Amino acid sequence: MxxxxxxxxxxxxxxxxxxxxxxxxxxxxxxxxxxxxxxxxxxxxxxxxxxxxxxxxxxxxxxxxxxxxxxxxxxxxIPKDLNRFLQQTEIVFNGDTYNLTEEERAMIMKSLEVAFYAAKKANKK
Incomplete structure (x- = not known):
């Protein structure tokens, strides 16, 4: 943006x-x-x-x-809703375009949950 x-x-x-x-x-x-x-x-x-x-x-x-x-x-x-962003059919990341399946989208969401959990923990310290 x-x-x-x-x-x-x-x-x-x-x-x-x-x-x-x-x-x-x-x-x-x-x-x-x-x-x-x-x-x-x-x-x-x-x-x-x-x-x-x-x-x-x-x-x-x-x-x-x-x-x-x-x-x-x-x-x-306005903060972007990452979950809404991931619902798009095509996503560009590091110059590559991806057409994510529901399974791939779910895997990315789980990975992000772990990453945000770690970030939240690190910010509390």
């Missing part, structure tokens, strides 16, 4: 815009656009809407994998 900054950078490039052009179109500074693209800052909802509009990109696409927390006005990453 791309970061928010990567999503914005990709949208800008897809629109054929430089950071300077996007800054001008959104009334934001070029340096701020650069900082957003490098994930140094999370833009406000109004800035995100301006960027989406200027790049002709749906807002949902820009913030894919994130949600906007209305209580504090910040974007927060």
């Amino acid at each position: 791309n970061s928010l900054g990567e999503n914005i950078k990709n949208a800008r490039k897809h629109a054929g815009m430089t950071q300077h052009e996007l800054a001008k179109a959104t009334n934001l500074s070029r340096s701020y656009i650069g900082d957003i693209e490098k994930d140094r800052y999370n833009p406000s909802l109004s800035s995100l809407k301006a960027i989406a509009s200027a790049t002709d990109t749906p807002l949902e696409e820009l913030i894919s994998g994130y949600k906007y927390d209305l209580s504090n006005g910040e974007l927060v990453k």
Whole structure:
């Protein structure tokens, strides 16, 4: 999953815009656009809407994998459900594509349970 900054950078490039052009179109500074693209800052909802509009990109696409927390006005990453991910028919791992059977999926889940159990134990120490 791309970061928010990567999503914005990709949208800008897809629109054929430089950071300077996007800054001008959104009334934001070029340096701020650069900082957003490098994930140094999370833009406000109004800035995100301006960027989406200027790049002709749906807002949902820009913030894919994130949600906007209305209580504090910040974007927060949505954790991925690994079990749901493994339910996909094709999975890419280390550059190789796998079409997992139910048996293989179950074996991976058992392996992950062991790995997460060990990680949880190690984190408690």
